[in-house]
Amino acid sequence: MIKNVAIIGAGAMGSGIAQVAAQNGCKVKIYDTYKQALTKSQANLAKTLEKLVNKGKFTNEQAQSITNNIRYIDDIHNINDADLVIEAIIENLDIKKKAFQEIEKIVRSECILASNTSSLSITSLAAACSQPERVIGIHFFNPAPIMKLVEIIPAVQTDKGIVELSKSTIDTWGKETVLAKDTPAFIVNRVARPFYSEAIRIYEEGIASPAMIDWAMTEIGGFRMGPFTLMDFIGHDVNFAVTESVFKAYYYDDRYKPSFTQKRLVEAGYLGRKSGKGFYDYGEDSSEQEFNKDKKQGEKIVERIVVMLINEAADALFWNIATKEDIDTAMTKGVNYPKGLLKWADEWGMDVCESILDDLFDEYRETRYRCSPLIRKMQRKGLTFYPKRK
Numbered sequence: 088m089i090k091n092v093a094i095i096g097a098g099a100m101g102s103g104i105a106q107v108a109a110q111n112g113c114k115v116k117i118y119d120t121y122k123q124a125l126t127k128s129q130a131n132l133a134k135t136l137e138k139l140v141n142k143g144k145f146t147n148e149q150a151q152s153i154t155n156n157i158r159y160i161d162d163i164h165n166i167n168d169a170d171l172v173i174e175a176i177i178e179n180l181d182i183k184k185k186a187f188q189e190i191e192k193i194v195r196s197e198c199i200l201a202s203n204t205s206s207l208s209i210t211s212l213a214a215a216c217s218q219p220e221r222v223i224g225i226h227f228f229n230p231a232p233i234m235k236l237v238e239i240i241p242a243v244q245t246d247k248g249i250v251e252l253s254k255s256t257i258d259t260w261g262k263e264t265v266l267a268k269d270t271p272a273f274i275v276n277r278v279a280r281p282f283y284s285e286a287i288r289i290y291e292e293g294i295a296s297p298a299m300i301d302w303a304m305t306e307i308g309g310f311r312m313g314p315f316t317l318m319d320f321i322g323h324d325v326n327f328a329v330t331e332s333v334f335k336a337y338y339y340d341d342r343y344k345p346s347f348t349q350k351r352l353v354e355a356g357y358l359g360r361k362s363g364k365g366f367y368d369y370g371e372d373s374s375e376q377e378f379n380k381d382k383k384q385g386e387k388i389v390e391r392i393v394v395m396l397i398n399e400a401a402d403a404l405f406w407n408i409a410t411k412e413d414i415d416t417a418m419t420k421g422v423n424y425p426k427g428l429l430k431w432a433d434e435w436g437m438d439v440c441e442s443i444l445d446d447l448f449d450e451y452r453e454t455r456y457r458c459s460p461l462i463r464k465m466q467r468k469g470l471t472f473y474p475k476r477k
C-alpha cells in the first residue's frame with residue numbers, strides 16, 4: 088500500500104502530480120533544488136483550490152485536507168519515509184541519473200522509484216541505480232490533475248510486482264493507466280507525431296493554409312483543436328524539440344522527420360501563443376486568416392492526416408508497444424482524439440487505409456508513407472482490430 092509519496096521537482100508536472108496524490112489521501116512531500124519553485128508551487132495550489140471550492144468541485148474541508156497532505160521540503164533527506172518517489176525534474180538523462188542515485192541512498196529498499204520523463208529511456212535510468220528492478224516510468228500528462236491518462240513504462244529490469252503495484256496505485260488515484268514498452272516517446276508522443284508533421288507537410292506543399300487545415304481537422308475530423316492551433320499552444324520550441332528527439336531516437340526514421348518550417352519559427356522566436364506569434368498572429372490588431380471551406384478538399388486533408396495516425400497506431404501494435412485497447416485509450420484520454428485510431432481503422436476498412444497509404448507512397452516515394460505490415464496482413468485476411476458488430 089502506497090501512503091507516503093515524494094515528488095522530486097516542483098515545476099508544472101511535479102506540482103500537478105503532488106495535487107493528484109494528495110487528493111487521493113497520500114501524504115506528499117515535494118522537493119525542488121530551487122526554493123522559489125516550492126513557493127510558487129504552494130501559491131499556485133492555493134489559487135487552484137480556491138477556484139475549485141468556488142466552483143463547488145471541493146468543499147472547504149476537502150481543500151484543507153489536500154493542503155494539509157502536502158509538505159514543501161528543501162532538504163531531500165526528508166523523503167526517507169517514501170513508499171513511492173516520482174521524479175519530475177528537467178528532461179536530461181544525466182541529471183536524472185544523478186538524482187536517482189541520490190534518492191536511492193535516502194529511501195528504503197522497498198520504495199518504488201518512478202520517472203515522469205516524456206522521452207528518456209527508463210531502462211537507462213534503471214541501469215544507473217543499484218536496485219534497477221524497482222525503477223519504472225509513470226508518465227502523467229499536462230495538466231496532471233485534469234488529464235485522465237497515465238502511461239506505465241516498465242524498464243527491461245523492472246520487477247513484475249513493482250509494475251502491478253504502480254499500476255494499481257495510479258488506478259486508485261482515478262486515472263486510466265496503459266502499459267507501454269520502453270521505446271522512445273512511449274505511446275502517445277510517438278503515435279501523435281503525424282498530427283503535427285503531416286499537417287505541416289500539407290501546408291509546406293502549398294495544398295492548404297494552417298487555418299484551412301485546422302478548420303478541416305476540427306469541423307470535419309472532429310478533433311478538439313487543429314494541429315496549428317495546438318502547436319502554437321504547446322510552443323514551437325517544445326514541440327520541435329520533442330519531434331527532433333523522437334526522430335533521433337528512432338535512428339532517423341523518415342516518418343518522424345522534423346520540418347524546416349517549424350525550425351524556422353523557433354529560430355525566429357515565433358514560439359506561438361506565449362511569444363504572441365507562431366503560425367497565427369496573437370497581436371492586438373491581428374485579424375482572422377481568410378481561407379476556403381471546400382468540403383471535398385477538407386475531407387482529403389483529414390483523410391491524409393488521419394491515415395498517417397492510423398498507420399502509426401497500427402505499427403505501435405505491430406511492434407508490441409502496447410495492446411490495441413491501450414493504444415486507443417492512450418490517444419482518446421491522453422490527447423483527446425475523437426475516437427481510438429484502431430477503431431477508426433476498422434470503420435474505414437483495412438483496404439481503404441492500405442490504398443490511401445499506397446497512393447501517398449507511390450506519389451512521393453518516401454518511406455514515411457510505407458504502410459504498416461499489420462494493416463497489409465489484416466487486409467489480406469479480411470480482419471478488423473475489434474470484433475465486427477452483427
Ligand SMILES: NC(=O)c1ccc[n+]([C@@H]2O[C@H](COP(=O)([O-])OP(=O)(O)OC[C@H]3O[C@@H](n4cnc5c(N)ncnc54)[C@H](O)[C@@H]3O)[C@@H](O)[C@H]2O)c1
Nearest residue numbers: 096097098099100119120121124175176177178204205229
Ligand atoms: N510539461 C509537460 O507538458 C510534460 C508532460 C509530461 C511529462 N513531462 C516531463 O516531466 C518532467 C518535468 O517537466 P515540467 O514541465 O514539470 O518541468 P518544469 O521546468 O516546469 O519543472 C522542473 C522542476 O525541476 C526542478 N529541478 C531541476 N533539477 C532538479 C534536481 N536535480 N532536483 C530537484 N529539482 C530539480 C526545477 O527547479 C523545476 O522547478 C520532465 O521530465 C518532462 O519531460 C512534462
